[in-house]
Amino acid sequence: MSADVTKVDQAGEPVAGRTEGEATATPSGPPVGGAAPRREGGLAGFLSGPAGRNAGLVLALLLLVVVGIITAGDRFASPENALTILRLGSVIGVVSVGMTFVISGGGIDLSVGAIVALSSVWATTVATQTMAANYHWIVLVFAALVVGAVCGLVNGVLIAYGRMAPFIATLAMLAAARGLAEIIAKRRTQIIRERGFIDFFGGSVLGIPVLVIMFAIVAVVGWVLLNRTTFGRRTLAIGGNPEAARLAGIRVQRQTMYLYILLGVACGIAAVMIMARTTTGTSTHGTLYELDAIAAVVIGGTLLSGGRGTIVGTVLGVLIFTTLTNVFTLNNLDTSTQAVAKGAIIVAAVLLQQRVSRTRSG
Amino acid sequence: MSASLSRSTKRIAVLAVALSSALVAAGCTSNDPATTPAASTQQASNAVSDNDAPGKKVVIGFSGPAADHGWLAAVNNSALAEAKKYSDIELKAAEGTNDASAQIAQIETFINDKVDAIVLLPTDGAALTEIATKAMQAGIPVINVDREFSSPFAARATILGDNYGMGVSAGTYACKIVKDKNLTNPVIAEIAGIDALPLTQDRSKGFADALKACNQTVDNRVAAEFTVESGEKQASNLLQAAPKIDVLWNHDDDQGVGVMAALDQANRHEMAFIGGAGSANAMRWIQEGKMEATVIYPPTQAADGIKLARLIAQNKGLSDLVQVEVPNRVVLNAPVVTKENVEQYLPLGFES
Numbered sequence: 211m212s213a214d215v216t217k218v219d220q221a222g223e224p225v226a227g228r229t230e231g232e233a234t235a236t237p238s239g240p241p242v243g244g245a246a247p248r249r250e251g252g253l254a255g256f257l258s259g260p261a262g263r264n265a266g267l268v269l270a271l272l273l274l275v276v277v278g279i280i281t282a283g284d285r286f287a288s289p290e291n292a293l294t295i296l297r298l299g300s301v302i303g304v305v306s307v308g309m310t311f312v313i314s315g316g317g318i319d320l321s322v323g324a325i326v327a328l329s330s331v332w333a334t335t336v337a338t339q340t341m342a343a344n345y346h347w348i349v350l351v352f353a354a355l356v357v358g359a360v361c362g363l364v365n366g367v368l369i370a371y372g373r374m375a376p377f378i379a380t381l382a383m384l385a386a387a388r389g390l391a392e393i394i395a396k397r398r399t400q401i402i403r404e405r406g407f408i409d410f411f412g413g414s415v416l417g418i419p420v421l422v423i424m425f426a427i428v429a430v431v432g433w434v435l436l437n438r439t440t441f442g443r444r445t446l447a448i449g450g451n452p453e454a455a456r457l458a459g460i461r462v463q464r465q466t467m468y469l470y471i472l473l474g475v476a477c478g479i480a481a482v483m484i485m486a487r488t489t490t491g492t493s494t495h496g497t498l499y500e501l502d503a504i505a506a507v508v509i510g511g512t513l514l515s516g517g518r519g520t521i522v523g524t525v526l527g528v529l530i531f532t533t534l535t536n537v538f539t540l541n542n543l544d545t546s547t548q549a550v551a552k553g554a555i556i557v558a559a560v561l562l563q564q565r566v567s568r569t570r571s572g
Numbered sequence: 573m574s575a576s577l578s579r580s581t582k583r584i585a586v587l588a589v590a591l592s593s594a595l596v597a598a599g600c601t602s603n604d605p606a607t608t609p610a611a612s613t614q615q616a617s618n619a620v621s622d623n624d625a626p627g628k629k630v631v632i633g634f635s636g637p638a639a640d641h642g643w644l645a646a647v648n649n650s651a652l653a654e655a656k657k658y659s660d661i662e663l664k665a666a667e668g669t670n671d672a673s674a675q676i677a678q679i680e681t682f683i684n685d686k687v688d689a690i691v692l693l694p695t696d697g698a699a700l701t702e703i704a705t706k707a708m709q710a711g712i713p714v715i716n717v718d719r720e721f722s723s724p725f726a727a728r729a730t731i732l733g734d735n736y737g738m739g740v741s742a743g744t745y746a747c748k749i750v751k752d753k754n755l756t757n758p759v760i761a762e763i764a765g766i767d768a769l770p771l772t773q774d775r776s777k778g779f780a781d782a783l784k785a786c787n788q789t790v791d792n793r794v795a796a797e798f799t800v801e802s803g804e805k806q807a808s809n810l811l812q813a814a815p816k817i818d819v820l821w822n823h824d825d826d827q828g829v830g831v832m833a834a835l836d837q838a839n840r841h842e843m844a845f846i847g848g849a850g851s852a853n854a855m856r857w858i859q860e861g862k863m864e865a866t867v868i869y870p871p872t873q874a875a876d877g878i879k880l881a882r883l884i885a886q887n888k889g890l891s892d893l894v895q896v897e898v899p900n901r902v903v904l905n906a907p908v909v910t911k912e913n914v915e916q917y918l919p920l921g922f923e924s
Contacts, residue, residue: 397641398923401853412837540812
């Protein structure tokens with residue numbers, strides 16, 4: 211096993227952020243830690259590199275901020291509003307970081323919203339809350355994480371060992387998990403009675419909401435995991451070219467399963483966060499999270515086909531969508547216009563991505 | 573519409589009329605036992621009216637949207653509970669769905685099964701109009717609940733909450749607050765439900781129209797999705813958009829749980845917070861003083877729909893009306909629940 215790891219290291223190291231297959235197929239230029247673009251060709255080359263892609267996203271975000279400041283002035287440019295945006299983005303942000311791993315690994319997970327719902331419901335049932343009242347509110351957190359992990363495990367086993375298409379397996383989980391959440395909650399909204407839980411996760415440390423700190427920690431851990439560990443390199447390897455990864459000695463099935471468990475745990479964390487935000491657990495939590503998360507990941511620059519993933523891009527993607535909603539609300543614009551703008555951004559991002567990949571192959 | 577009644581239904585109708593006239597003769601006609609000579613016996617049997625006495629066995633098909641939030645769950649549960657109270661009702665309850673075509677299939681099944689009446693809370697009134705009309709043509713009376721069909725031929729009776737009236741009640745109450753507090757330039761905010769639904773548009777229109785009466789307009793408006801999460805999200809942004817709010821009307825008490833969480837989080841309780849629908853949570857908040865008022869949107873409509881369906885299938889009328897047939901249209905009132913009258917409404921409040 212250790213021999214396998216070294217192999218991957220050697221193959222993966224120079225191109226963190228690139229696929230194994232491509233790495234071996236186009237050994238052009240010296241490896242520069244993956245941060246700098248490897249291809250000459252001026253602007254297009256720059257844009258195709260991770261730094262360039264992120265610069266584009268930062269530009270888009272800055273544009274939104276400028277629009278916000280012009281149209282809403284101090285109401286937008288206040289520290290409270292900045293924290294509001296971060297707090298609103300934190301839940302979907304955690305899910306999106308997890309989603310980045312699954313998509314980079316060549317998969318997709320449509321069940322994240324349903325898993326968030328099921329975790330939140332399971333963690334707030336009378337039984338769980340009674341247990342929490344007897345011991346500590348941390349029981350709620352464990353319940354949510356365990357439920358998320360188990361759902362992820364089921365997804366992972368079905369996809370990796372059951373050889374089901376990720377789309378289908380997670381679609382099944384989407385239906386089943388939300389259904390189970392409805393059954394357990396009897397379609398009611400379960401109010402959390404543990405004040406300790408609400409106070410902790412609803413509170414702030416040094417003026418920064420705990421939820422935002424959690425998002426930051428998840429993002430940093432995600433970044434390190436994806437960019438600085440063998441786990442991350444294996445993820446990109448199986449996403450880029452599973453066959454090459456297998457030949458390189460990676461246990462593709464096991465790695466695939468790990469990715470879904472990881473995302474499941476992220477959903478559990480998100481469930482804890484949403485429970486704290488809303489003070490409830492209910493089967494309607496996490497509605498359409500799958501689309502929001504996939505959208506954020508894709509506009510962030512992670513390849514939908516796998517093999518390339520960027521946590522920074524995902525975080526920027528989440529912030530762009532959340533800021534967009536905020537700016538629209540501050541200007542009293544309706545949600546329908548918002549949805550159109552959101553759609554336009556996704557299309558623009560994907561078109562840009564296609565251009566980039568065409569420049570690459572051309 | 574009675575022309576479409578089948579012969580057997582007519583025969584049974586005659587029987588039912590005969591039976592009820594016999595009961596009339598026995599003197600138990602009214603909801604107010606004190607006025608009848610047979611008052612004591614009626615109180616003993618605890619019957620509200622002779623309409624509740626077991627009649628012809630009727631099969632009622634019930635179909636509604638998926639109960640994905642507290643209000644709809646309460647609608648479904650109260651309908652099922654109401655049906656159980658009557659030994660002469662056999663209820664066929666279809667699985668709740670938000671898919672109009674699935675619901676159409678359910679109604680087709682009811683028609684094939686030749687049920688005696690259909691109680692239908694459509695996912696989308698317009699989309700279910702065609703199939704409801706077919707059921708009516710097949711001689712099955714359809715009772716339309718909450719979301720109205722686009723054709724009057726599609727239902728024998730329609731029972732609705734008053735969405736426009738809800739907005740009017742909320743707006744009128746907001747005007748009262750503005751007047752009572754003597755606010756010169758009040759900030760009035762609104763958190764609507766799903767904007768694409770006609771019911772949301774009706775509520776907002778009613779609210780705006782009522783505010784017009786006291787020369788006010790909605791300053792900030794956001795639309796949530798009837799879920800706790802969306803309520804929290806929209807409210808958080810709204811609170812940033814409006815640094816100070818005097819009156820806040822939230823269309824729906826289910827999403828209100830999220831709105832309240834956002835208010836608590838931001839520590840913003842300066843406004844008079846008015847809710848909508850009338851959940852038990854909202855009523856408890858009113859008791860605690862955390863909420864100013866809520867406007868009722870009765871979750872018992874489908875239960876009333878079941879009752880009406882039974883009466884129509886048994887050819888009975890509403891005992892409190894002189895008219896011998898069930899009315900075509902019943903629009904429920906949208907009263908405002910405040911601290912003063914909350915005790916009275918608490919039993920009607922649904923758990924979200």
